Amino acid sequence: MGALAGLRIPAQATTLESGEEDRKYWLQLLAKIADPVLSAASQRRLKELMPVEVVRANVEERKQYTYLEALGRLMTGIAPWLESGAEDGPEGKLRHLYAESARAAIQSATDPASPGFLNFCQGGQPVVDIAYLSLAILRAPTELWKKLDGRTQRNLIAALETSRKIQPIYSNWLLFPATVEVALSMMGAWWDPMRVDYAIRSLDT
Helix, strand or coil: CCCCCCCCCCCCHHHCCCHHHHHHHHHHHHHHHHHHHHHHHHCCCHHHHCCCCCCCCCHHHHHCCHHHHHHHHHHHHHHHHHHCCCCCHHHHHHHHHHHHHHHHHHHHHHCCCCCCCCCCCCCCCHHHHHHHHHHHHHHCHHHHHHCCCHHHHHHHHHHHHHHHHCCCCCCHHHHHHHHHHHHHHHCCCCCCHHHHHHHHHHHCC
C-alpha cells in the first residue's frame, strides 16, 4: 500500500502548528502500523511475509497465533476510522483504500482454501484475538461486514463459531467469547446468550 508515504511527519509531535499537521502525523503512524499487515494479508501472504517474534515461546508455537493476533488487534484499532467519514478528499480516499484491504484480509483469513487461512480454534490464544476481530466488525459493521461478499460472510461466521471449542480462563477472558457471540448476533447468525450473560454476571460480582 504505502499510500501515505508522501506525508511529512513533524519532527516533534509537541510542536505541531495546526490540527491539519496533527492529523497528517496520526495518519502517517496509521500507515506505518497498518500497511505491512494489511498489504500482506490482503494478498493472502501474511504467513509468508510476516516475521514471528519470540520471547518466551518457540517459533513454531508462536506461528499458531501470531498472525491472527496481528490482524485482529490492528483491525479493532482502525475500525472506528474505517467506519467514519466521507470517501472523498485525500483522507476519504485513503479510508476507502484501507477498508478495501481490510475486507480482502478478512476474506483471506477466513477462507479454508487460502494460504492465508488463520487459526481460530487450536490452543487457547485464538479466543482472545478472534474477539478483537469481532470487536472490529462491531465497530465497523458497514465496512467490515455489510460490504463483504456472501461467501466471505459465511466463512467469517464459520470461523467465529469454531472458536467455541476453546474453554476460556475464568477471568476477564470470559469477555472474549462473549464478544464473539455479540458479533454473531449482529451478523444474524445463531448466538449463545448464555455465554454473554455468564461473562457479565461473573465479572459483575
